Amino acid sequence: MAHRLADARVPAAHGGVESAQSMSAARGGRAVQRVGPEVVVRVEYALYDAEGELVEAPGPDEIIEFIFGAGQAPPAFERATDGLSLGESRRVELRPAEAFGPRDEAAMVVVERGELPPDAALGDELEAESEDGELVFLRVVDLDEEIARLDANHPLAGQSVGLLLKVVALRAATSQELAQAASELEARSDEAPDVLVSSLIRRERSAPPESV
Numbered sequence: 001m002a003h004r005l006a007d008a009r010v011p012a013a014h015g016g017v018e019s020a021q022s023m024s025a026a027r028g029g030r031a032v033q034r035v036g037p038e039v040v041v042r043v044e045y046a047l048y049d050a051e052g053e054l055v056e057a058p059g060p061d062e063i064i065e066f067i068f069g070a071g072q073a074p075p076a077f078e079r080a081t082d083g084l085s086l087g088e089s090r091r092v093e094l095r096p097a098e099a100f101g102p103r104d105e106a107a108m109v110v111v112e113r114g115e116l117p118p119d120a121a122l123g124d125e126l127e128a129e130s131e132d133g134e135l136v137f138l139r140v141v142d143l144d145e146e147i148a149r150l151d152a153n154h155p156l157a158g159q160s161v162g163l164l165l166k167v168v169a170l171r172a173a174t175s176q177e178l179a180q181a182a183s184e185l186e187a188r189s190d191e192a193p194d195v196l197v198s199s200l201i202r203r204e205r206s207a208p209p210e211s212v
Contacts, residue, residue: 030172035081037069038178042169043081048162055156060168067173070181071188074098080165089166099161100154107152109138116140116148126150 035041042065046057066073068081076099080092096102116126124140142149173181 032170032172033085035068035084035167035170038173039068040169040171040173040177041066041068041073041081041167043077043165043167045166046164048164049156050159050161052162055161063168067177067181070173070178071185072181076163077165080163081167084165084167086167086170089164091162091164094161094163096158096160099163100156100159103153103158108141109150109152111148111150113144113146113148116143120148 032039042063044057044059045064047055049055064073064077066077068078076092076094080090084090120126120140120143122140122143126138126140128136128138130136136152137154138150138152139155140148141151
């Protein structure tokens with residue numbers, strides 16, 4: 001199963017993104033100047049499709065937080081932020097294997113038309129629950145009076161994408177945080193090593209973080 005970063009996404013403080021100094025005071029870690037090992041990194045991100053069109057950019061309302069080098073973030077996030085200073089941005093290009101994986105033709109589902117909402121139309125995205133209880137998005141790709149073909153692949157599956165990250169806060173991780181991260185990494189040791197960024201992405205579009 002791909003490592004998920006959904007739990008690493010934390011809301012910014014009321015009134016905007018916290019500064020490195022205020023975050024350090026609140027969490028107990030000293031402020032640092034650059035991204036590196038054992039540093040807690042908070043970033044805004046924007047994702048672009050293969051044609052350069054913006055797909056996702058939640059901005060300061062949904063900040064991603066991770067400890068650099070502790071196995072909490074996809075390799076693409078660490079590659080993009082390594083060595084950056086507070087306020088700096090970097091864009092990296094991701095292969096399909098690093099982003100949303102290859103297209104899976106087995107993810108195409110055929111159901112009776114009556115199983116869909118009466119007003120369902122081509123291109124609609126529906127929600128369903130998988131056998132293991134996870135939320136699955138299904139896109140209507142073919143529809144007639146009797147059957148409907150649904151695609152469970154992410155719209156960007158099989159595509160290379162662009163990822164823009166902006167560092168909005170930095171601090172040193174505490175010893176407790178490092179111990180917890182090590183414990184979580186050990187517990188995941190039997191999972192697949194490839195880590196995707198797919199769990200970070202929602203469907204709505206918004207403005208990208210400003211480049212520096």
